[in-house]
Amino acid sequence: MSDYKYGLAWSEKFELQNEEVDSQHRRLFELLSELVAACMDGTDTVKLKETLDFLVDYTVKHFRDEEALQLRYNYPDYYNHRQLHETFKVTVAELVHKFERNGSSSELSNDVNKVIIHWLVGHIHNEDMKIGRYIRNITG
DSSP states (O other): OOOOSSSOOOOGGGOOSOHHHHHHHHHHHHHHHHHHHHHHHTOOHHHHHHHHHHHHHHHHHHHHHHHHHHHHTTOTTHHHHHHHHHHHHHHHHHHHHHHHHHOSOHHHHHHIIIIIIHHHHHHIIIIIHHHHHHHHHHHO
């Protein structure tokens, strides 16, 4: 288990028992913690923007990989799950625009904590776990 100064810590309770997805989820936790730390520590705007951009890019890649996994196993709730991803991408884009307009702030840090972290934890716990269970059930 990893521990981070800010943000959230990875826990085995989030594991789907799929190494690719679990590894990407762990990396997302690290990136979010780095972003929250950058907001809280007053990191310069350029570094904060780089961290935010990397998080956005990594999230898009992760969603693409996760959706490919669902298609590979004919996951029955694929379209609904994909729509959750698309909605989240819009939310993140709004936060990026907010940062570009206002820069780093405690408000941005609060938004990252409330919106992104809350969504990620809830999504993994409630939605991604269904994928893990489904794959384990059909693969034995």
